[in-house]
Amino acid sequence: MTQRRFKTAYFVIPAVVFMIAVYALPLAGVALQSVTDADGGSWSLAGYRDIFSSTLFYKVAWSTFTISLLSTTVSLSLAFPLAYFLSKQRPKVRAVLMIFVLVPFWTSVLVKAFAFTILLGQSGIINDALAFFGLGPLPLLFNKAGVIVGMSHFLIPFMVFPILTSLMAQPPELRRAASIMGAGRLRIFFRITLPLCLPGIMTGTLLVLILSLGFFVVPALLGGRQDMMLSNLVDFYTRETLNWQAASTLAVILFSFAMIVAYTLARVPGGSSLLGGQDR
Amino acid sequence: MVKVQLNDVEKRYGPTVALAPTNLSVTEGEFLTLLGPSGSGKTTLLNIVSGMTEPTGGEVWIDGVDVTNVPSAKRGLGMVFQSYALMPHMTIFQNIAFPLQIRGLPREEIRRKVEDVLELVQLPHVAGRKPKELSGGQQQRIALARCIVYDPSIILMDEPLGALDKKLREQMQLEIKRLQVQLGITMLYVTHDQEEAMTMSDRIILMNNGSAEQIGTPNELYFQPNSSFVADFIGQSNLLDATVAGEDRVRLVNGEIITVRHDAPLSHGQSVKVLLRPEVLHLREIDAGGNRLDATIRGSVISGSTVKHFLELDGGTSVLVEELSNGTNAAPAPGDRVTISWSVGQARVLPA
Ligand SMILES: Nc1ncnc2c1ncn2[C@@H]1O[C@H](COP(=O)(O)OP(=O)(O)OP(=O)(O)O)[C@@H](O)[C@H]1O
Ligand SMILES: [Mg+2]
Numbered sequence: 049m050t051q052r053r054f055k056t057a058y059f060v061i062p063a064v065v066f067m068i069a070v071y072a073l074p075l076a077g078v079a080l081q082s083v084t085d086a087d088g089g090s091w092s093l094a095g096y097r098d099i100f101s102s103t104l105f106y107k108v109a110w111s112t113f114t115i116s117l118l119s120t121t122v123s124l125s126l127a128f129p130l131a132y133f134l135s136k137q138r139p140k141v142r143a144v145l146m147i148f149v150l151v152p153f154w155t156s157v158l159v160k161a162f163a164f165t166i167l168l169g170q171s172g173i174i175n176d177a178l179a180f181f182g183l184g185p186l187p188l189l190f191n192k193a194g195v196i197v198g199m200s201h202f203l204i205p206f207m208v209f210p211i212l213t214s215l216m217a218q219p220p221e222l223r224r225a226a227s228i229m230g231a232g233r234l235r236i237f238f239r240i241t242l243p244l245c246l247p248g249i250m251t252g253t254l255l256v257l258i259l260s261l262g263f264f265v266v267p268a269l270l271g272g273r274q275d276m277m278l279s280n281l282v283d284f285y286t287r288e289t290l291n292w293q294a295a296s297t298l299a300v301i302l303f304s305f306a307m308i309v310a311y312t313l314a315r316v317p318g319g320s321s322l323l324g325g326q327d328r
Numbered sequence: 329m330v331k332v333q334l335n336d337v338e339k340r341y342g343p344t345v346a347l348a349p350t351n352l353s354v355t356e357g358e359f360l361t362l363l364g365p366s367g368s369g370k371t372t373l374l375n376i377v378s379g380m381t382e383p384t385g386g387e388v389w390i391d392g393v394d395v396t397n398v399p400s401a402k403r404g405l406g407m408v409f410q411s412y413a414l415m416p417h418m419t420i421f422q423n424i425a426f427p428l429q430i431r432g433l434p435r436e437e438i439r440r441k442v443e444d445v446l447e448l449v450q451l452p453h454v455a456g457r458k459p460k461e462l463s464g465g466q467q468q469r470i471a472l473a474r475c476i477v478y479d480p481s482i483i484l485m486d487e488p489l490g491a492l493d494k495k496l497r498e499q500m501q502l503e504i505k506r507l508q509v510q511l512g513i514t515m516l517y518v519t520h521d522q523e524e525a526m527t528m529s530d531r532i533i534l535m536n537n538g539s540a541e542q543i544g545t546p547n548e549l550y551f552q553p554n555s556s557f558v559a560d561f562i563g564q565s566n567l568l569d570a571t572v573a574g575e576d577r578v579r580l581v582n583g584e585i586i587t588v589r590h591d592a593p594l595s596h597g598q599s600v601k602v603l604l605r606p607e608v609l610h611l612r613e614i615d616a617g618g619n620r621l622d623a624t625i626r627g628s629v630i631s632g633s634t635v636k637h638f639l640e641l642d643g644g645t646s647v648l649v650e651e652l653s654n655g656t657n658a659a660p661a662p663g664d665r666v667t668i669s670w671s672v673g674q675a676r677v678l679p680a
Contacts, residue, residue, distance in 0.1 A: 225413035227400045228378055229427040229478070239426070243417045 081296035095297035116260035119199040127207035135215035194270035207252040214248025337386030348539035364535030406475030414459035582643025606650035
């Protein structure tokens with residue numbers, strides 16, 4: 049590292065101090081707590097043994113995993129066409145449309161979760177409308193459907209932004225050149241637009257997947273008993289049973305899980321940008 | 329054989345006329361250049377041919393087919409962009425193979441063609457690299473190779489060398505010209521650099537304000553410009569204001585009368601411009617026929633092979649004289665009185 053590059057390191061000191069104080073230290077505390085026995089005395093892996101032998105953990109881990117994957121898939125499949133559409137608009141139109149993407153982004157997730165209970169409930173707007181046509185009612189609340197709707201709604205902007213950015217960064221000449229060479233729309237999309245947008249898709253997917261792994265409010269308010277996620281289980285241990293060791297252990301497991309996801313995605317083609325690599 | 333034929337094509341953006349109705353035909357194997365200042369409609373004309381801009385009037389014919397309403401992808405053209413437009417995620421091989429895959433060629437034939445064309449542009453060793461691993465000039469050659477490889481009926485280039493430095497640009501001009509001649513490529517080329525146009529073109533269309541000012545060979549544009557715009561744009565020129573003072577004679581603003589050459593008949597008293605190329609002027613009297621003017625030296629500059637003398641005619645008009653330098657040119661000092669002269673017929677009358 050050259051002298052000059054090193055000098056700018058001063059600028060990050062405040063952020064580093066802040067992160068150490070409010071993030072790294074507490075996290076280390078949690079990690080430590082997960083490997084000491086309940087009385088806070090000697091080293092012990094009892095916490096992990098208990099967690100890994102509890103069927104509740106596997107059930108919750110599995111539902112965390114499936115819910116995260118599902119809401120990421122839903123977000124991606126809704127966000128990509130949206131980002132693609134936005135990228136094709138004139139700048140002014142796009143700026144206006146972006147507001148609609150940003151509004152849910154600016155609204156508290158708690159407020160939105162309550163709003164969804166009104167929308168999705170047994171006598172909510174959707175089921176009322178269905179009843180009007182003699183249909184339904186559909187079970188949309190206090191189950192996986194509710195959780196995924198609520199989570200995706202929150203997560204879509206996180207998916208739209210990186211994808212839109214990478215779509216907009218593509219020079220329009222590339223598509224024009226391909227078109228003049230005789231390429232049709234589908235070929236241009238699959239051979240040029242999509243591969244060049246892969247880093248954006250990867251960034252969005254990672255962001256959304258990791259955010260969903262740690263979701264708490266939405267499953268608590270919109271999910272049923274079956275749809276508990278790991279964060280809810282952590283909450284359960286700390287508030288209901290006051291089992292801090294189990295809670296810490298779970299937190300460490302969740303953290304490691306997120307790390308593994310990030311690392312795996314960074315290995316996928318187009319994903320190296322996640323770790324600061326240059327993909328093109 | 330006519331490759332491209334434009335019949336009265338025009339393009340308007342609201343009240344702006346980007347291209348006034350223009351007729352043009354490009355013959356097979358010809359290197360035709362659209363030359364002109366910024367905003368003169370060169371890109372507009374090129375893009376009407378490529379199909380990226382829809383004309384507001386007229387017809388575009390390519391290879392005897394009316395393609396006015398045919399999309400770019402179906403026109404069978406090649407185009408080289410100033411930004412090269414190589415696909416950053418593909419290797420050089422994949423980039424060049426792309427148009428061949430579109431045409432559904434078998435794998436083996438694609439491989440052979442790509443290798444051949446890389447040989448042709450003298451970059452056989454870069455097949456496995458990504459575009460960003462090549463220099464600007466190399467990327468440019470790959471962009472050209474990607475066109476050549478599928479043998480389009482015409483190759484369009486919009487200021488392809490604009491991003492390169494002067495030396496590389498001159499090298500690439502010769503390279504492109506070599507390939508164009510060797511392969512018999514029909515080329516429609518855009519540049520605003522008149523030297524580039526003169527070096528490469530079989531014919532030049534000089535554009536001005538959305539219309540073709542003059543179409544001709546580089547020689548015609550240089551020696552027989554039909555307007556002062558053309559004379560001014562191509563090469564260096566002295567354009568002197570004058571009025572017609574009789575058959576073959578005009579009177580300059582300072583009252584001097586000189587003999588001129590002209591194509592169109594002149595009417596007495598008409599205002600005209602007299603074109604005198606700097607290199608036809610001499611700082612001594614070479615002709616007793618009356619083609620001489622008195623002037624004062626304002627300064628001289630030696631630029632390698634030539635010496636430029638900046639003069640002021642009696643009456644205040646500035647004139648540039650360019651002579652070959654031979655190291656022994658008697659260097660006149662500023663303020664010296666001189667007589668400039670030229671052979672009869674070198675002064676051309678243009679409409680004012
Ligand atoms: N999309 C557009 N909307 C409105 N006017 C346009 C548009 N595109 C081009 N023009 C106008 O048409 C005229 C010709 O533009 P064109 O791009 O053909 O010029 P050019 O000769 O290629 O110039 P340059 O050397 O700067 O590239 C210009 O006056 C330009 O402002
Ligand atoms: Mg242009």
